[in-house]
Amino acid sequence: MVPEDKDPLKSARGDFYHQGVITKLFPSNNTGVVRTESGRELTFSYELVLLLGEAKSPLDLNVGEPVGYDLGWTSAGLRVTKLKTYPKTKSDIGAPDSEGQRS
Incomplete structure (x- = not known):
């Protein structure tokens, strides 16, 4: 019996969307x-x-934001038809600026 969480089609984020990053808006x-x-x-x-x-x-979209996406064919060719954004994680937010602080 194969565990359900080992589905080879699932992305690293646990859904079935292709993974990418918004590079331009x-x-x-x-x-x-x-x-x-x-x-x-x-x-x-x-x-x-x-x-x-x-x-x-x-x-609400930002350059550099990781997204899940789905594709479709349009009259202009292959295009992104769905975008899924994810909650911000601590690594996405980054560390606060520590300039001027003593260690």
């Missing part, structure tokens, strides 16, 4: 770019992407 054009785990850059449109998770609006 263009609010004036309502578009953005996600870099995949393999290094490929895929675009998305604010109007056409479905947001899941922590972000409720495209304005």
